[in-house]
Each structure stands twice: as C-alpha cells, then as structure tokens.
Amino acid sequence: MIQDAFVAFSGPVVKHVSNSSRTSIAHEQSETTPLFSKQALVHGHRCISAWPGYCPTPLLNLPGLAKALHVQDILYKDEANRFGLGSFKALGGAFAVSQLAHAPGTKPAALTVTTATDGNHGRSVAWGAREHGHRAVIYIHAEVSAGREQALRDHGAEVVRVDGNYDDSVRICYQAARENGWTVVSDTTYAGSGSDVARTVMLGYSVMLTELVEQFADNIPTHVFVQGGVGGLAATVCECLRLACEDRAPRVIVVEPELAPCLFVSASNNTPTKVEISQETLMAGLSCGEVSSVAWPVLQRRADDFVTIADSIVAPTMTMLRDSPFGDAAVVAGESAVAGLAAFIAARQIDSLSKALNLTADSRVLVLGTEGATDPAVYQRMTGFPA
Numbered sequence: 001m002i003q004d005a006f007v008a009f010s011g012p013v014v015k016h017v018s019n020s021s022r023t024s025i026a027h028e029q030s031e032t033t034p035l036f037s038k039q040a041l042v043h044g045h046r047c048i049s050a051w052p053g054y055c056p057t058p059l060l061n062l063p064g065l066a067k068a069l070h071v072q073d074i075l076y077k078d079e080a081n082r083f084g085l086g087s088f089k090a091l092g093g094a095f096a097v098s099q100l101a102h103a104p105g106t107k108p109a110a111l112t113v114t115t116a117t118d119g120n121h122g123r124s125v126a127w128g129a130r131e132h133g134h135r136a137v138i139y140i141h142a143e144v145s146a147g148r149e150q151a152l153r154d155h156g157a158e159v160v161r162v163d164g165n166y167d168d169s170v171r172i173c174y175q176a177a178r179e180n181g182w183t184v185v186s187d188t189t190y191a192g193s194g195s196d197v198a199r200t201v202m203l204g205y206s207v208m209l210t211e212l213v214e215q216f217a218d219n220i221p222t223h224v225f226v227q228g229g230v231g232g233l234a235a236t237v238c239e240c241l242r243l244a245c246e247d248r249a250p251r252v253i254v255v256e257p258e259l260a261p262c263l264f265v266s267a268s269n270n271t272p273t274k275v276e277i278s279q280e281t282l283m284a285g286l287s288c289g290e291v292s293s294v295a296w297p298v299l300q301r302r303a304d305d306f307v308t309i310a311d312s313i314v315a316p317t318m319t320m321l322r323d324s325p326f327g328d329a330a331v332v333a334g335e336s337a338v339a340g341l342a343a344f345i346a347a348r349q350i351d352s353l354s355k356a357l358n359l360t361a362d363s364r365v366l367v368l369g370t371e372g373a374t375d376p377a378v379y380q381r382m383t384g385f386p387a
C-alpha cells in the first residue's frame with residue numbers, strides 16, 4: 001500500500017542544482033538592502049489582518065505521510081480558504097491595489113488597474129479593485145482554463161484573452177497600460193520596469209510568513225519546499241524566514257515545473273536567464289519563463305537549492321492528499337499547490353538527492369499548499385474527486 005502510493009515518483013522526475021552563490025549569514029554584507037523593512041512587515045500585517053473575513057490559514061500536520069517518508073514532521077500550510085479566493089495570491093494583488101487607493105493625490109474613481117495572470121493573481125487584483133471601486137482589465141493567455149477566466153469575470157473584471165503564453169500576456173498588458181494610461185498591478189517585474197508594485201505584492205505575501213512564524217513557535221522546520229513561478233513567493237519565504245529565524249532559518253528548496261524552469265536555469269547560469277515555454281505545464285500558476293527582477297537577487301543570496309519536477313507527479317500528489325492513504329486529514333490542493341510536496345516525496349525516493357538536501361529521519365519539512373481547487377473542473381479531472 002505504502003509502496004503503491006509512491007509508485008509514480010520513481011524514475012527521472014526531479015532535477016537538482018544547489019545554489020553556488022548563496023551567502024552565508026556570517027558573510028552577508030551589511031550594506032545589502034533587505035527586501036522589506038521590519039516596519040513594512042508590520043504595516044502589511046496590520047493592514048491585511050484588518051480586512052473583513054481575515055483569519056490565519058491553518059498549518060496542518062501530516063504525521064501519517066511523515067512516517068511513510070521517514071521524516072519527523074510534514075507541515076502543510078493550507079491556503080485553500082484564503083479570503084474565499086482559493087490561494088495565497090489573495091494577499092498580494094489586492095494589497096497592492098489597496099495601497100494604490102491610498103496613495104496621496106490619487107482619485108480612486110479614476111483608476112483602471114490591469115495585470116496579466118494565469119488565474120490567481122488576477123483574481124486578487126480583480127477582488128481588490130472591486131473592493132476599492134476601481135475598474136480591472138485582466139489579461140490571460142491562450143491556455144488559461146475557462147473556469148479560471150469565469151472566476152475573474154465573477155469578481156467583476158473585464159478579461160482579455162491573448163495568443164501566446166504567460167510572458168506574452170505580460171508584455172501585451174504593459175503595452176495596453178501605456179497606451180491607455182492604466183495602472184499595472186503586476187506580481188513580477190523585469191529589468192527596467194518599476195519594481196515598487198511587485199514588491200508591495202510580495203509584502204502582501206509576507207502575511208502568510210508572519211502567521212507561519214507564530215504557528216511554528218519554537219519548532220522551526222529544517223526544510224521548506226516552495227514552488228516558484230516568477231520567484232516572488234520564494235523570495236518572500238527566504239527573506240521573511242531569515243529575518244524571523246536568523247541562523248535557524250530552514251533550508252529553502254525552490255521547486256518549478258521542468259517545463260517552465262526559469263529559476264532553475266538562472267541558478268545554474270548564476271544570472272537571470274529567460275527560458276522559452278514550448279509546452280504548457282499542468283501547474284498553471286508556475287508557468288513562467290522569466291524571473292522577477294525584484295525576487296532574483298534575494299533568491300540568489302538566500303535560496304539553498306533549486307529543483308524541477310515532471311508534470312507526471314502532480315496528479316498523483318493531489319490525489320494522495322485528498323485520498324489520504326496514511327490516515328492524515330484529507331486535503332484539497334490545486335495543481336500549483338503540490339509542487340513542493342511532490343518534489344519532497346520524489347527526493348525521499350532518491351537516496352542521493354535526500355543526501356544532497358540533507359533530509360534525514362529528524363527533518364521537519366514545511367510545504368506551502370498555495371492553492372485549493374481554484375478550478376473545480378480541472379481538479380475533478382485530475383483527481384477523480386469533486387472539489
């Protein structure tokens with residue numbers, strides 16, 4: 001039974017590179033500008049925790065799975081019910097919109113906000129825009145599912161579907177914003193484009209880390225497996241955990257689809273490197289070919305490892321979480337939510353990788369369940385379970 005549950009994880013499903021540019025805490029240059037000041041973190045938490053419906057998301061313990069994989073603990077931060085939007089992204093885009101609304105001299109009613117999205121970020125921006133009385137125009141690419149498009153419209157957004165992939169939708173969105181005088185609320189930024197909004201989006205994500213630090217209390221994990229798209233979430237994880245846990249901060253392993261490995265390739269080349277996406281990954285939220293230029297320096301300095309995973313282990317991981325063959329609570333996790341857990345399970349099946357990542361029977365592993373069934377039809381198709 002236990003062997004059967006992991007059968008999909010054997011074979012060449014994971015690649016690993018360790019980060020040769022990582023700076024040890026002892027060698028960190030004092031002049032390195034932190035991603036967030038402590039005051040900014042307090043401000044982000046104070047604002048978001050005052051929103052109606054705010055509630056910290058649960059940190060679940062999966063002892064049955066931990067036993068099967070011979071580690072001490074597996075902790076799963078479950079973002080499925082974040083503000084009723086289904087993902088941690090609810091914290092970022094909506095927070096950035098709320099901060100625009102409060103910018104001195106801004107006439108809230110005059111704003112049109114826009115972004116490109118594969119679903120979750122756009123939903124957050126659309127929700128924030130509606131809350132603050134703005135218009136939202138959201139760009140999606142050819143492969144975004146019909147269910148995710150409808151969810152954007154349900155939050156009041158005008159949706160524009162464009163040819164090409166996520167990176168194409170970002171470029172088209174920026175062009176439309178320039179032509180129409182709209183405000184881009186992007187979760188990513190490229191060299192030469194302003195980084196303030198993307199940083200504010202990441203400050204929104206930091207609320208999840210503030211909650212986690214409280215939830216760990218003294219039991220800080222040894223490892224965190226965090227999935228990466230443009231790297232904004234992973235950089236926030238690195239920065240906030242280092243700030244809160246100092247030299248006890250967990251080892252950070254950044255996980256991407258092998259079909260969209262921009263962070264992995266950038267780490268291998270030791271410089272931000274664009275990758276062409278020739279085939280869309282099932283992990284829709286992680287399908288990005290270009291790193292965020294505000295996230296990259298943080299990851300280069302602080303992330304420990306980069307891995308990629310094959311799409312073939314995504315549905316089995318979602319199904320196992322829901323089916324719960326080891327007696328843990330059943331968890332509903334979307335395609336992009338399980339990348340970190342899938343990489344960890346694969347690493348536990350491969351001795352050399354377990355050794356390289358220093359995974360042992362004493363490890364306490366944190367994974368971030370960054371979304372629930374954000375498209376219920378896709379969820380049912382992939383797992384056989386209703387969302």
Ligand SMILES: Cc1ncc(COP(=O)(O)O)c(C=O)c1O
Nearest residue numbers: 229230231232233285336370371
């Ligand atoms: C569910 C989910 N998890 C993780 C990520 C990755 O975040 P980032 O693009 O900041 O790396 C995304 C991005 O959209 C997402 O939707």
